[in-house]
Amino acid sequence: MLSYHLQNALRSLRRNPILTALLVGGIALGISVSTAFVALRHMYQQDFLPGKSHRVLFVRLDSWTTDHAFNPEDPDSVPDQLTYRDARALLRSPVPRHQTPTFITRMFVHPDPKVSRPYQPDVRLCFSDLFDIFGMPFRFGGPWSKEADAKPEQVIVIDDATNQKLFGGGNSVGRTVRLEDRDFRVVGVLAPWRPPLRLFELERNPAGPPEPMYIPFNFVEPLQISSSGNSAGWQGVPIRTFEEWLASESVWVQYWVELPDDAAAGAYSDWLRAYIQEQKKLGRFPRPIRFRITTIAEMVEELHLMPDGVKAMSVVSLLFLAVCSVNLVGILLGKFLARVPEVSVRRALGASRAQIFWQHVIECELIGVLGGALGVLASLGILHLLAQYMRNGEALRLDGEMLLISLFLSLVAGLVAGLYPAWRICSVPPAMQLKVQ
Amino acid sequence: MNIGPIVRAMRHNRTRVVLIVLEIGMTLAIVTNCINVILAEREKMGQPSGFDDDNIVWMLERPFTAEFKDQTFLGNIIPADLRAIAAVPGVRAAGNTSFQLWEGGGSSTRVRALDQKRDPVGTQRYYGTQDVLEALGTRIAEGRGFTEEDFRGPQGEAAAGPVAVISKALADDLFPDGKALGKTIGETASADGALDEPVRVIGVLETFYNPWGIGGGEPNALGFRGMFRPGGVASYARGIPYLIRTEPGAMSSVIAEVEKRLAAANPGRTFEFKRTDEKKERWFAGSKIVVTTMSCIIVALVAVTTLGLLGLTSLAVAERTRQIGTRRALGATRGAILRHFLLENWLLTTAGLLLGVFGAYALNFLLVSRVSDVKMDWRLVVGGMVLLWVSGLLSTVPAALRAATVSPSIATRSV
DSSP: OHHHHHHHHHHHHHHOHHHHHHHHHHHHHHHHHHHHHHHHHHHHHSOSSTTTTTTEEEEEEOOOOSSSOSBTTBTTOOOSSEEHHHHHHHTTOSSOSEEEEEEEEEOOBOOOTTTOOOBOOEEEEEOTHHHHHTTOOEEEEOOOOHHHHHTTOOEEEEOHHHHHHHHTTSOOTTOEEEETTEEEEEEEEEOOOOOSSOTTOTTSSTTSOOOSEEEEGGGHHHHTOOOSSOOBOOOOSOOOSHHHHHHSSOEEEEEEEEOSSTTHHHHHHHHHHHHHHHHHHTTOOOSOSOEEEEOHHHHHHHTTOSOHHHHHHHHHHHHHHHHHHHHHHHHHHHHHHTTHHHHHHHHHTTOOHHHHHHHHHHHHHHHHHHHHHHHHHHHHHHHHHHHHTOTTGGGOOOOHHHHHHHHHHHHHHHHHHHHHHHHHHHTOOHHHHHHHO | OOHHHHHHHHHTTHHHHHHHHHHHHHHHHHHHHHHHHHHHHHHHHHOOOSSOGGGEEEEEEEEOSGGGGOHHHHHHHHHHHHHHHHTSTTEEEEEEBSOOTTOSOSOEEEEEETTOOOOOEEEEEEEEOTTHHHHHTOOEEEEOOOOGGGGOSTTSSOTTSOEEEEEHHHHHHHOTTSOOTTOEEEEOSSSSSOOEEEEEEEEEESOOOOOOSSSSOOOOHHHHOEEEEEOOOOBTTTBEEEEEEEOTTOHHHHHHHHHHHHHHHOOSEEEEEEEHHHHHHHHTHHHHHHHHHHHHHHHHHHHHHHHHHHHHHHHHHHHTHHHHHHHHHTTOOHHHHHHHHHHHHHHHHHHHHHHHHHHHHHHHHHHHHHSSOOOOOHHHHHHHHHHHHHHHHHHHHHHHHHHHTOOGGGGGSOO
């Protein structure tokens, strides 16, 4: 029955190509705009780590002063990062499956003089767990070992662009990168990877790309590496040495955990609570016990990372689609009602009202889907234009979920446009028209 | 003209009535809200920083040789670099400073006046060498900028005690009586805490705006409050930052020449340049997308609605050809037929616009509760109504004219 209706619909669409073009074009116009801007919004609201988004958590502890909260205007605020000593202590927790403290610094790379002058990229310090937690894809090699974490060994993971720049893009595992005055052995080369947000560190430069280089966290102490990111403190005592800096209450380390299952969140909270209580006995953590373990999606919400304009534009673009479909109601009504004699004959020959109704709804949905397909193609153009103005434009694309949303929108648009005309045409009485003939 | 028959005729064509009212209403609601958002973004983009944005370039020296780890060396290289930069043709002024225009990041603190027990006020805080204000091209409203005297002390501070130049917004927030000059302020966490490093206010900047916050360009209070203190900024780990102000049009040649001369003087460093005009463009890229998109949507929307109305009125005339013929046969003039359709459409458009006004405010409420506080301006609503009144009327004219040409004899024919 469906194929019969489809054939009928196709025939009807072919009969008046100009009208069909107008109808399909109307839907396509609405779908192209709404798909592009819903995709823009989707970029900030997607499932960042499929399958485990709710188990990967950013950890913050309220280690601040009694004088005021981290943000003096918001008494509930907690520091955006951890102190070095807390980051070290949290590593003792047995609850998470994976966990890593992490921060960025800047280090000079001294390449072969024939390849490039020295340059100073961002370098992220982390445990090898970071690669697992964020599911970072490798082109060559892989994360470094637990032994390399512990020792630490002079190993490095570089991104695809760095591999292109330093080694011409080949398999560079085993070769060395000179950072400052030490040689680091390449153990892994990342495949091109550009999430829409800089997931490791959402508080700062959230739309930026992931760092090009990664080395073991335990180099902090032997190499006296300090953060080139944000740091904040409250003690007001001068810090003279690196040891004093590490022991201070300054916060500058991000901390991520991946829990084994949903139930572990409770156990991990208990562990953190116990840790803060234990620290209180040592005179630290003077404020009421407060900590936050938040998913990436919650951080995106809390930090208000989606630009305001994106929400406004997605709402307006959907309304635009609505106006486009409402506009088609009139045209479809005219088209269908011109067919009254034909329908009337078919009704007299035994077609039921439901059949007539479905035939026309299917015709509308066919218009919707055709317009939708065209609209999705056009939206690629709009997205391409948008991407040029955005720092994270590279990550702006239509994924499978987005295509499903577009298909759904096209079907709804087709239905909005065609439901009433189809209902009107199916209520044509069979005999009346015959009488006139 | 008699409205009664028109309204009664509408009752037989409820679909058309509903569609026209709905289309006009939705269009008005969306168009006014789009314009509203555009105006808000425009205002954001037009916010003056108070600095000579078009002619300032930020430069970061990143040293990689061991000598830069020595504090004395670092202290000496800043004046040497500044002299070398100043000698480049096309340079108006240069300063070594932690300040970066249109960056959204930076350094913030809370300050309070010495003789007042009030909650401290949040502000941005930056260090700079003697010519930093000249390099920014900012105007000083009261007092003075930095002089050599302010850098005489052993740590590079003023001999007569540390000083600061603050922005007008900060001065007004700290001293509502308007008398900030000569007062002592200092960093502190609370209304009665001790002042850390108290400084004397020697100057007030007329305009200061450096958007504060992550990503967006939302003007907030912290963006207008700033405090400059005398001091050099240099470290091996974070590099040595400069702001260079050039003569108009000399930017590119200055950048090339500065890099050449400094690299020749000491090759143990790399140089990164960020032009302020390009930074500003990136900063407002999002606003630009919003403005362009919303403008395109407005045009497309009005076009789609006008076409839709054109279609509906044509249908209305086509459906009623025989009735029109009958009326003409019964003595109605062409003008009467024309007036009938125009008036009918005028009534529908007006009804749609009333719905639209309601929708405009409802949508604004929806957007406002999600987006920043952009209140709907009633003048926009009125403007949108006039626009749609005109386009609604225009889209009726072709069909109405066609209706007027229907000949009375049509009534006597059976189609």
